[in-house]
Amino acid sequence: MTISEIQEELIDEFSMFDDWQERYQYMIDLGKSLPLIDPKYKTEDNIITGCQSKVWVHAEMNGDKVEFTADSDAIITKGIIAILIRVFSNQHPKDIIEGNTDFIDEIGLKEHLSPTRANGLVSMIKKIKMYALAYQTQLK
Amino acid sequence: MINVNKIREDFPILNREVNGKPLIYFDNAATSQTPKQVIDVIVDYYSNYNANIHRGVHTLSQEATDLYEEARLKIQKHFNAKHSYEIILTSGTTHGINLVANGFSSLIKKGDEVLVSALEHHSNIVPWQMLCERTGATLKVIPMNDNGELIMSEYEALLSEKTKLVFVNHISNALGTINPIKQMIEMAHKVGAAVLVDGAQSCPHLKSDVQELDVDFYVTSAHKMCGPTGVGMLYGKEEWLNKLPPYQGGGEMIDQVTFEKTTYAGLPHKFEAGTPNICGGIAFGAAVDYMNAIGFENIASYEHELLEYATQQLLKIEGLKIYGTAKEKTSVISFNVEGIHPYDIGTILDKLGIAVRTGHHCAQPIMDFFKIPGTVRASFAFYNTKEEIDALVEGVKTAKMMLS
Numbered sequence: 001m002t003i004s005e006i007q008e009e010l011i012d013e014f015s016m017f018d019d020w021q022e023r024y025q026y027m028i029d030l031g032k033s034l035p036l037i038d039p040k041y042k043t044e045d046n047i048i049t050g051c052q053s054k055v056w057v058h059a060e061m062n063g064d065k066v067e068f069t070a071d072s073d074a075i076i077t078k079g080i081i082a083i084l085i086r087v088f089s090n091q092h093p094k095d096i097i098e099g100n101t102d103f104i105d106e107i108g109l110k111e112h113l114s115p116t117r118a119n120g121l122v123s124m125i126k127k128i129k130m131y132a133l134a135y136q137t138q139l140k
Numbered sequence: 141m142i143n144v145n146k147i148r149e150d151f152p153i154l155n156r157e158v159n160g161k162p163l164i165y166f167d168n169a170a171t172s173q174t175p176k177q178v179i180d181v182i183v184d185y186y187s188n189y190n191a192n193i194h195r196g197v198h199t200l201s202q203e204a205t206d207l208y209e210e211a212r213l214k215i216q217k218h219f220n221a222k223h224s225y226e227i228i229l230t231s232g233t234t235h236g237i238n239l240v241a242n243g244f245s246s247l248i249k250k251g252d253e254v255l256v257s258a259l260e261h262h263s264n265i266v267p268w269q270m271l272c273e274r275t276g277a278t279l280k281v282i283p284m285n286d287n288g289e290l291i292m293s294e295y296e297a298l299l300s301e302k303t304k305l306v307f308v309n310h311i312s313n314a315l316g317t318i319n320p321i322k323q324m325i326e327m328a329h330k331v332g333a334a335v336l337v338d339g340a341q342s343c344p345h346l347k348s349d350v351q352e353l354d355v356d357f358y359v360t361s362a363h364k365m366c367g368p369t370g371v372g373m374l375y376g377k378e379e380w381l382n383k384l385p386p387y388q389g390g391g392e393m394i395d396q397v398t399f400e401k402t403t404y405a406g407l408p409h410k411f412e413a414g415t416p417n418i419c420g421g422i423a424f425g426a427a428v429d430y431m432n433a434i435g436f437e438n439i440a441s442y443e444h445e446l447l448e449y450a451t452q453q454l455l456k457i458e459g460l461k462i463y464g465t466a467k468e469k470t471s472v473i474s475f476n477v478e479g480i481h482p483y484d485i486g487t488i489l490d491k492l493g494i495a496v497r498t499g500h501h502c503a504q505p506i507m508d509f510f511k512i513p514g515t516v517r518a519s520f521a522f523y524n525t526k527e528e529i530d531a532l533v534e535g536v537k538t539a540k541m542m543l544s
Contacts, residue, residue, distance in 0.1 A: 020159070020491050021491075021538075021542070024488070024491070024542060025542060028542065028543065052482075052483045052498060052499045052514065053481050053483045053484075053513070054513070073481055073513065074481035074483045074484045075480070075481065075484050075543050076483070076484045076487050076488075076543075077481075077483065077484075
């Protein structure tokens with residue numbers, strides 16, 4: 001599936017919920033399906049700064065696609081990174097770099113996009129795109 | 141006695157909703173809310189008096205200067221300083237601390253020692269580390285026990301003729317511990333050390349008398365006690381302020397300037413370079429008036445009641461642990477629920493309209509001591525209610541249900 005197809009799928013899934021509590025519960029559940037980072041990559045270097053909770057993200061090339069794994073010590077943050085990874089993992093670096101993140105607003109999690117938000121969603125997106133950029137340079 | 145319903149009418153912000161729920165504001169240790177009596181002063185200042193002070197001959201400038209200096213007198217009276225010129229108006233606690241730390245660069249040398257308490261906010265650690273790096277002095281830490289209380293015997297052992305400065309907060313922002321500062325000042329003075337007390341967390345809860353404490357320096361921020369942000373005060377004993385060199389150069393702080401030499405203005409202007417936060421200073425005075433009209437004894441007894449109630453109710457939640465259980469503490473509860481990250485709890489509480497602080501509260505060494513990433517901190521003010529505490533307890537239960 002393409003990045004925008006996955007985003008549409010997520011918007012569909014989240015549209016089933018009427019209130020924030022159900023949305024958050026679903027996000028927490030998504031966190032449980034997060035492809036977990038190999039503990040050896042849980043290093044200080046892989047911690048995303050700007051988060052109150054710890055978030056580690058690791059990327060590897062699989063063929064010509066980037067595969068992400070991650071973890072966090074906070075459950076909501078784990079849900080957020082799981083959503084991002086579902087959207088951006090196993091995609092071409094170019095598509096990741098160009099992929100937009102408007103869907104976050106549409107699934108009702110806009111408040112997490114604010115740069116003042118301590119969870120660092122903005123930093124997570126930046127990290128994912130930085131990895132993609134690095135791999136794209138390698139591909140060339 | 142506090143008539144909380146009447147007091148709440150003074151705070152317009154308490155009428156707003158957050159995420160569709162009535163706001164419950166329990167982040168008072170970060171900043172207090174502003175009553176309309178203070179907001180009105182701010183509006184009045186910009187509507188009627190806005191001018192630069194201390195130099196204009198025109199009426200506006202003189203009126204603004206009078207209001208600003210009147211505010212200094214109110215602050216002097218509130219903290220019972222001997223002279224109004226011992227009150228330096230700053231941009232806040234951090235500014236005051238840096239002013240003193242910078243000034244001490246010329247007063248201490250290699251081999252001297254500076255003591256800080258283990259309960260300090262980052263803003264009260266870093267300036268002293270920088271001072272020690274500049275001068276070659278040594279920074280030593282007064283340790284605390286598991287309740288979050290400073291260990292006085294260890295403090296006594298650390299004091300010596302090498303000690304030049306002791307820095308301690310009056311009340312810990314992370315745990316709410318009230319430190320025995322009067323005793324600590326007495327002990328420091330016996331070895332000839334000066335003491336700076338960070339009063340940022342104490343000024344909203346109790347009235348400090350700087351002469352009775354015999355403290356050398358005392359700093360605080362207006363926004364912790366119903367005033368605006370960006371303004372605060374440094375109290376210093378006259379003899380100490382005279383010993384310290386100016387911190388910043390600029391207008392207002394000079395007497396005579398030639399390219400060969402500048403002579404500095406007297407106190408307090410020596411430390412007040414540039415155009416100050418005039419409106420902020422005046423509003424600080426109004427905040428002091430407002431809190432005194434309610435009465436600090438009333439505030440303390442009401443907040444104590446809230447603290448006891450909240451402690452009892454929160455501890456009924458299974459797996460909830462409170463950090464900071466000092467005998468003497470103010471209305472701050474730092475807690476965690478077993479197995480749940482404080483950030484997660486804070487996020488859910490926010491969705492319920494409840495504002496708390498989560499994280500390390502700029503006091504990482506304290507979090508390291510307890511081996512935790514942070515806590516959820518609920519801090520209460522005299523305008524909070526038991527019903528709001530009930531909502532917090534329900535909120536924590538909801539968070540626990542969703543997150544475990």
